[in-house]
Amino acid sequence: MSPSPKTTDEIASHLFARSPPPLEPGTRVYAPELTKPIAGLKEHMYVIAALHLANDDIHHCHLIAQDNEGDTTANLLHATLHRREGDYWNSKYWWSNVRSHPLIPSTSDAKSFVDSCETVKKNREDDTKMRERQWDELKKIVEWTRSNYKS
Incomplete structure (x- = not known):
């Protein structure tokens, strides 16, 4: 048995080694044993939030x-997590509040993706491409x- 990931790099590598998770993970956290290590990282809070999101830990x-x-x-992060929990209307509300972000070329595209997830x-269509x-x-x-926010 390998030791539990402890550093940001180890945790990120562990999380992203898996196949694309469900569009909506429900209340199931992917690796509950990583919740405390993620929360305890000496990283900016947005890095921690993003790692929680990658761990399907919507709550944290x-x-x-x-x-x-x-x-x-x-x-x-708020818009993305609400989409992942299936709260589509709320996700689109938060996309409206994003307005402009380097990761999102257009909020209308982001909202369209929310609509596609809901459809x-x-x-009950194949969601493989959307999960990817x-x-x-x-x-x-x-x-x-990780590149833009330092602890």
Whole structure:
């Protein structure tokens, strides 16, 4: 048995080694044993929030995003987490509050992706390509926050 990941690099590598997770993970955290190590990292809170989101830990990401409402990156995290929990209307509301962010070329495209996620779920269609897009998005959020926010 390998030791539990402890550093930011180890945790990110562990999380992104898996296949794209469900569009909506529900209340199940991917690796519950990483919740405390992520929270304890000596990183900026947005890096921690992004890692929680990549760990399907909507609750802990939400705490950080909500506490920083009004900041563009916090709003982006907020919009993404609500999409992942299936709260589509609320996700689109938060995308409206993002307005402009280096990770999002257009909020209308982000809202369109929310609509597509809702349609796929409602119609029980194959969501493979959408899970891949979401996984790429989550990776970019983690990478971008790590590059742009220092503890």
